[in-house]
Amino acid sequence: MANDLNVVALVGRLTRESELRYSNGGMAICRFSIAVNRRKRTADNRWEDEANFFDCTMFGKSAESINQYLEKGRQVSILGELRQSRWEQDGQSRSRVEIAVNSLQLLSSSSASAEGGRSERGRSEQPAARSQGSYGSRPAPKESVPMMDIGGPEQFDDDQIPF
Numbered sequence: 001m002a003n004d005l006n007v008v009a010l011v012g013r014l015t016r017e018s019e020l021r022y023s024n025g026g027m028a029i030c031r032f033s034i035a036v037n038r039r040k041r042t043a044d045n046r047w048e049d050e051a052n053f054f055d056c057t058m059f060g061k062s063a064e065s066i067n068q069y070l071e072k073g074r075q076v077s078i079l080g081e082l083r084q085s086r087w088e089q090d091g092q093s094r095s096r097v098e099i100a101v102n103s104l105q106l107l108s109s110s111s112a113s114a115e116g117g118r119s120e121r122g123r124s125e126q127p128a129a130r131s132q133g134s135y136g137s138r139p140a141p142k143e144s145v146p147m148m149d150i151g152g153p154e155q156f157d158d159d160q161i162p163f
Helices: 060-067
Strands: 008-014 019-022 028-041 047-059 075-089 092-106
Touching (some): 047 060, 047 075
Antiparallel strands (some): 008 028, 028 047, 075 092
């Protein structure tokens, strides 16, 4: 039995519209990519952002449901695992690593819904309160909020803390 670990957690913005396709067996496959910035120090000792781009794939009913909300520029949080595909093309071995998404949460509204208009895809946006956030749990918040809101120290009285 393997004792390996393969877990990915990212927060980033979609770089393009999502693509929804179906396998020969009828399973929904939603593909999208996200950009995640990381801070790095330059040679002259300044900090700058560097964008990293990741291809993501989501499967099944959750892929069908979330596809309509995945628009370029929207901020999302994803949990998943890395998967590598290998194939041969023109006699050369090729490979690709992408993130197989298990859970996705919408963190911001799209620019089109913020303006009250229609998206680039030509469909009406649903109110944020109705959109699905983490699939299988609660609806997405109305505003952009951190993925985990555990409160600050002012949340508890000293008498309530057991230590």
